[in-house]
Amino acid sequence: MWKISKMKWSSILSAVLTMALVGTLLAACTSGNNNNGGQNQNGGETAPPSGNSPSTNTQTGDDSNAEPTGGLKEFRFTIGSEPPSLDPALSTDSQSYILGLGLYEGLFRLNPEGISEPALAESIVVSADGKTYTFKLHQGAKWTNGDPVTAHDFEYSWKRTLAPETAADYAYMLYYLENGEKYNAGEASADEVGVKALDDYTLEVKLESATPYFLDILAHSSYWPVNKNVVEGRPDWATDIKTLVTNGPFKVTEWQHGGKLVLEKNPDYYNKDKINFDKVTVLMVEEDSTVFNLFKTDEIDWIGAQAGSVPTDQVTQVLQSGEAKVMPIASTYYYIFNTTKKPFSNAKIRKAFAMAIDRQAIIDNVTKANQEPAFALVPPSIRGVEGKSFRELYPDSGYFQENVEEARKLLAEGLQEEGLSKFPEVTLLYNTNEGHKAIAEAIVDQWRKNLGVEVKLGNQEWGTFLETRDALQYDIARAGWGADYNHPISFSYDLIHSKSGNNDGAYANPQVDQLLEQAIASSDEKTVMANIAEAEKIAIADDMAILPIYYYTTVTMIKPGIVDVVSDYAGYLNWVFGDRQ
Template sequence: MKSLIVQAILRSAILITVLAALAGCSDGTDRDPRQGPAIEAGQSMLRKANGAEPQTLDPHRAEDVSSSNILRDLYEGLVLTGAEGPRPGVAESWEISADGLRYVFHLRPAARWSNGDPVVAEDFVAGLRRTVDPATGSNYGLILAPIAQAEAILAGQAKAETLGVQALDDHTLEIRLKAPTPYFLSLLTHSTTYPIHRASLAEFGDRFTRPGNLVSNGAYQLTEAVVQSHVMLSRNPHYWDDAQTRIDKVRYSAIEEASSEFKRYRAGEVDWGGVPTADFAWARENLGDELHIQPYLGVYYFGLNLTRPPFQDAPALRQALTLAVDREILTEKITGGGEIPAYGWVPPGLPGYQQATPDYAHWTREARFAEARRLYAEAGYSAERPLKVEIRYNTQEDNRKIAVAVAQMWKQVLGVEATLFNEEWKVFLQNRKQKQVTQVFRSGWIGDYADPYTFLELLHSQHGINDSGYANPAYDALLARISALPGGSERNDLMRQAEAMMLADDPVIPLFFYVSKTLIKPWVKGYRPNIMNQHYTKDLWIEPLGG
């Protein structure tokens, strides 16, 4: 059985690889890839490939990695992501009460918005309130649940003004929590916690994110945004640390297809980008120190829509599909970049946490397939009555390769008839959220902070990005208990119980844990890896070749 699956998958992979090669991964361009960095009118520019078109530049509504990458340059939160953990941002220092319930942040007096206005504590109060206010429509509001009153506000039971945040004076911010939260400082690196320029929001409403309207407090400001092309940023001369910012401009190019991104990197049109699966081996062999492979706090998975047939009230069917996926083949023959087969939900590498692993993770391949066929039959399906299902994914060739592979596995093991359907990123996100047309959908979750809870909370019944529609009161109750604990072994044990409970219900099919594979031109300096794969342009600099 394994040989049949491998042969079928490799045939599909070879076809896709050939097509990618024909699309132009050669050196057939006029530009020398070693030509050097971009300099315009004496100003240095970092050119970053940024995947799909960013969903929004509203920090309190953004959900996707593409938007977050840009927002990280435009805005600065109280703290920043660092290689060893959170580091000072707008807050130059802070104190935490002995009971872990009160945080007091001292803001830099020199912090300024891009129009020169001072950044004050009330700007953070307004940003945090805006995230949890139901009128904002943030699908990420529940991430702020540790703050006192946040859940009541999100549920419409209290006003946003009751949130446990207060400006003690212009440069002192107090945040009160409902319970000790060991990851809270890491959470404050997320865009939902960014400040908002209140006057701009009041004047422009939803149009405050447009060039000419957007006032930001980070190292860069928005100068241009062209749909399906690029977003251009330039240095914010009022930024408190502008004297140490060394790159003048950042161009974020929207390049949805990984093969096109790789082609443009080799042609010297971008300085920072990814590498598609089809070209990974070549890049590793030929691009030397330009390829950076690092652990990444993320899981790639297929979600199952539990709110409608065929997966609603069908646990046997859901588990049959989970068991019929050969993750080792996926990571060895399809992705091939060091990804780790995922049988659990929380990625490895988080200190003190031992993943929950289903028993079948230790079974032989043959035993998993046999149980998958038994459950498939129990669910009422057979060769005469096969499951017909649609796998929906956002347009990108690596996503297609994975979908082709999984569909072939389901066909070989169970006889499932799967069709593939690809969509542009924003349409794909909208359809997942609405849960009206989705059955199986591709997804990935990158941790918002370095704690298992960032993965567990995604499947809470009230989470705005729970696109499977998973709702288990016992699971929600476990999360409530976890959120009331300060840390330690009891919290880790409960998180492992929650992970095991969710996996037993099969609302998602974890496929593999990510690694980051980043190509960076040799003239870009200052790159420091971190498990979140979050980088600030202000920490980088450009050195001409030979300089």
């Protein structure tokens, strides 16, 4: 997933669960019934709402898309902004991902617990060495233009995401494929990539090395298919209702850019009996207070999990009254440094800024939702091995400590190393949102008091904010990351490997890269975890690649009568298979 409000948009099965699932599929490969009761995460950047008020720029389909009447089951929620992209190859944020869950169908989905379940994959055969997967696809699936969904669509989509000219931030998610990284680097041809349609409904996938959690990765949005005939020659195909063709449980029937999207049940979805909502209305609303008022006036059914936020000044009250629930999720709130630009090119200065923050004060006085102070990348709920979480095996307590005196010393040393007589003018950038603003104001005040530095504040609308970060046109910026799948590699490789398209601080350390590459190549989970832990410790304890602030919780509110709609393990709205009773 994803970037949180850049989604970062996820969880991974343990090797034991994964192989158990494979065994189940092998034993029942003739079954035509897929359990689609879950959702995929596009791990990645998360962001509470950031968007615009409704506009009059409305696109609608033809009369066949008219709103159903009589006994209509509708679900209503908000996102913070216009989705930056509904193209699976280019989508990296939570807003786009939540919508994509209803619009696309891959080989697998993740259920709310982050466990991989079959979607379009009807059966699977895995080679003895664990490096070759052969999938049989469900033959009843169609695109919304009536074309059949075939193995050729998957082959085309995966190679398109890897193609250098696509410039996909998530291309690295397909490096597991044989020659995937080489093709992305221009060192191999598309024909050499380890994915091939053997016929219309058989897909062969060859991996660089055995990967115990590969079925979980298949649930990621970068592995969703696209329709070649629709996509080729139309760079903007996914931004216009007239050209947007999808294959999931729902289809877009109305799109007011900057205002709202209306999705309706796809009558051609192969598993439509599993879908209960007839219509889903998604409003684009920036202000938390507006979202809260919409809920109170019965205009939306849900708040939370990257689909609207409870205003910080209302959190305590709604939790105490029982109107809302709070739960920890596999996501991390942090700031990123532009490591290519002074003064944050200096590790001592980065450490000083991280050590000068009182995280518990931020939680107690600003966010007020029982978050946990973060001193590393990987949240406590991400799995490890042998029944323990990653953080149980590798606590973040030894990475660094909050220490104002030490922070002042490091700041002075760093400025001297950079030849700076005083701290230069810098800006902390955040995407427009009341909560982000309150956190930023509190942290800037702490830096002023504890370090004696002045930091300006700047904010941008979500899509512009992402572009600014990606282009390294900032000094320090807010960020959030939600698990793409339930595995620590989703937080480590994604955020601190120099080749990751989601490493928006341009952090680079060859030793960290090597450890993470060894983790990906290993089939022994203990070795994988140890390599990730060592890479994370170097990146934080030695380099302060990012500034961790807290591990997320999500505060959710839901209207009576809405069932099977939840916040999933990573803090994304799991809505596709819900119902209204």
